[in-house]
Amino acid sequence: MPLRLPPLPALRFFEAAGRHQSFKLAAAELNVTPSAISHGIVGLEQALGVELFVREPRGISLTASGADYLSYVSEAFSLIAIGTQRLPNHRADRPIALSCAPTFASRWLLPRLAGFRARWPNVNVSVDTSHRQVGFPVDGFDFAIRLSRAPVAGTAWTRLFGERFVPVCSPAYLETLRDGHGNADLRRATLIHVNAASEDWQAWLDATGIEGFDTTGGLRVDTIQLAFEAAGMGLGVALGRRPLVDPDLDRGALVEADPATIASTTAYWLVSAENGDRRPELADFKRWLVSEAEHLETHADASGQTVRAAVS
Template sequence: MRPRTPPLATLRLFEAAGRHLSFARAATELNLTPSAVSHGIVGLEKALGVRLFVREPGRLVLTREGAEYLTYVSEALSLILIGTRRLPTPRSGKTLAISCAPTLATQWLLPRLPAFRSRHPQIAIRIDTSHRQVGFPIDGFDVALRLGRLPPPRQHSIRLFEDWLLPVCSPAYREAVTGPDGTVDVRRATTIHVTSATEDWQAWGDATGTDERSSADTLHVDTFALSLRAAGAGLGIALGRGALMDRELRDGTLVGVGHAVPAATSHWLVSAAGDDDRQEPEQFRVWLLAEASRFAAEQRERFPPGSA
């Protein structure tokens, strides 16, 4: 007797939980409760007669059978979505879904997006800034902007521009910590650290031969955006990343106080590894690559590596 195909809803629960290895994160993505996801998975396991997950304290692990089944389910759901997108509906091909980290979206992408909208006013754009792994094309995203040392695996990635590090502060604060010789005296300054990027100051110090640990004080915050706000408010010197402080450097709210050095990370444009014959993602890629190339050239001219 042929086995019954499980309900699509339970397969979607399994795919999200397997991708995130977390019932809680799957529930957030699917707008459900973790309990609903867990019960759905239990029902699926009973229907299949196979254990898909091992529930260990503090983590969720796929069984060997679960990992193998996830490959088929992910591919099947992807095919369903691709086929649905190709149906001749009135709005077919007129939307573009973008996943982007919140600070990069606010500081770099949004200020440039009006140019794309004026060129392609027929495209409806959706931007998601939640911090979560994107599954192409199951999550419904066309492209994602990601920061990393290497391109994300098993996806199509194009390098947009390199990341770089530059100490920044408000103009008034720079004046306050500038020594008689005209250079910033780190020993008189407060350095601002982002808790999720603890290696940045060390990397910058190694590249410039500067020991920031000699600074008078430190301030710790949990996001890049908050570190820039703190620096702009005169609370100290933040180690900014190029694209994340582009607007502040342009309007003079923040000024550089040291050498700009390349970071180990780059910004990537990521999409599904398979072919997508829709025009909208390709139009966005062409436009974004041109913007990225222009931005990279501007940064090399404004803050060449090793410049003060």
């Protein structure tokens, strides 16, 4: 007797909603309406005779039964995805799908992709910079690049490089900070903050031991790219994140407002599913990306800069 399965579209809705803990985010991921997600899950609950979510005014959460069921459904979709990828010649020409932050993509990854394309001209790469969680291999991504203090269990993590923080501003703005002796006083500066950053001005101040700063005021933006652009426009001093800020420093659009440089407690990691580099082009891409990162860190170590370890 064949197994009786719940409707597969409803299971897909349930898996996405359970992973995001949100009907709205699940709808955005699957390109349907939140109402469709809600109705699909109600139908699934009726078919199973079990309540999968607790609906509250502030949002949804999985019931105990729902959390247990999600682990099975997620594993089932992962097995289907892995099995599909292992089929002979399955979409061998499909692009390498990579998820990463937009500032990382524009300032570090894209300038280097020409080198990859020169070596592997027949391998295409698709870069997604949307701010969303990635489930391997269910979401169809091969890799993600994430900023984290340490690897997370359940996926394969390879460290690429860490960031180094140094205050930066426009050359003209730096002149406005100089005192009668020609020394720049950052206490007179407008600090530019990045709301979403896990480490920002307070990390730099704690590590350098510099006091007398008011970190509650200043200009606040939601991306690192906007912080660099605001600093270049003379709106204040941003915390430069090397190597992402290096292009601006190299061309003189930004300058160091203070030479004190600290190492971040986080690093960029290349993330993939366990054994997710079976395809030859994926293994080639991973080796190339790791090699680029190693070259970057070797160059940084040889530059002779004084880098202080950040305080955890």
